[in-house]
Amino acid sequence: MIPTVPQPSFAKWCYRAYVTAFFVYLALPLTVVCVFAFNNSVFPSLPWEGFTLAWFFGTEAPFIGVFHERAIIRSIGTSAFVATWVSGLAVAVGTCNAFLFVRHEFRGKGLLYMLMLLPLIIPGVILGISILVFSSSVANTLEDATGLWFDGLRPGLILVILGQFSFITTFATLVISARLQKFDPSLEEAALNLGASKWGAIRQITLPFLTPAIVASAVVSVLMSFENFNTTLMLVGSDSPLTITMFDKLKQGSTPVLNAVSLLLIMVSAVLGMMSLLFQGRKR
């Protein structure tokens, strides 16, 4: 079944129909989420009551739009705060890891590389509870020993940041390493010959070369952090990020305001996703 080998046209059409059906299946849930954001009804379901923008800009109950729903606005802020930290930390550690794995040979490198990949195969819920259990026992020990309070080690934003960072760093490391591997070391040597210091050469030559990968992994980290649910669920305290707030609202019974948030999320994710591909595409 390749273009150069003729196939019966009936089989070809069946195949095309299947592929089309598959893409409809992919697009369907997102499409309905977006469409019902404009339904002038208090339930995100049929019948269609007419077009409205109230779920975005509405101010009167029950039609309170996203931009006036304080809980959602606040949780978007929380998510942005968490995502900024996670992305910054993950990219910083990921860049160090890339240099370590690409530039250095040492005993136990294979083992360390395997350990670095482990977070990919640990289910998010387990990652969450293990960090929760560990930080609570550390907090208990410290509190017993010193008599002080260690709120940072209790469920809350710090733990959420650490929990997301613990697996997103692996992705950042992989993306940045892949780019660093393609770097021609003779460029750096040339800089050294021309009198640059070791750090100067890295800053002037190597880091600019890595920039596309660094930006791409930062964008992907923000995206993954914004969307993470499993790990966050176990570590969250009183300030909940967007996905947790939406989940709580969904369980209580939803209004189309959730569709409106989702529509905004879909747009932002699509833009960020495209951006990451664009930056990664530059490495070819």
Added chain:
Amino acid sequence: MASDTSRLGFYLLLAPILLWLVILIILPHIGLFIVSISEKIGPREYETGFDNYAAFFGEPLYWRTFARTAIMSILATVLTLILGFPIAYYIAKLTRGRTKTTLFLMCMIPFWVSELVRTFGWMILLRETGVISNALQYLGLVDGPVEMLYNDAAIMMGLVYTSILFMVVPLVTTLDSLDDSLIEAGYDLGGTSTSIMREIVIPHAMPGIVSGCIVVFMLSLGNYLTPILLGGKDSLWFTGMIYTQFITRFNWELGSAFGFLLLALSSLVVFAGLKLSRQSLIETMGRT
């Protein structure tokens, strides 16, 4: 002197990764295991023992849910492979240039969107007052509203939807690297479509199939949102039980034991998958 500074540089690079892996991955998992083998005998008094694991095997609800989660995850993995393979083959072999990029992108867009939004979309489609139920009534295929949410089929469909990209991407990558001339040669030598699929395409795609299956299985096993939101009252999922023990019941010891069992199962499957296909974790997961 030069070697001293490079040694220093090496240790400076080694510090962050060690801090990350030791504090956030290794120690927490050791801690999880220690908590899972401690039994509460009084307020803040514990002793070591395997009571929590005994409780798991002694209570049918627990191990049945565990088995159910495992079996449904395997089923979801098989379904994803069967549904995803033709798509990957189509993208890799039957399209070229811009069409290929577009199709590939169209596959990816849904997965940049939060899982919560995707699941919400399925709820709108499948619920009693939902789009599909109304469409069926409009077409006259059914008389009254149909509830398609809150059953195992809905969970299965949600799981496949959530993880199909992780099957399609590695498959497209491996199928892309298969030279068309090998398939042509197969036809020239008198092979049929089936035998070529079996003798040439599938063996070549094996690395992609294995890594796709591993990722999909793990994602299904560790999924929380899909079974909770799409499943009914009886559709228990093991991650949901872990959540209940931790957050609702506040029984961290039993919850840790559950978590450890889930981790053991997922590691075992990853390990077995890699052994069966004679691949290493680094080759399979390190592909970006």
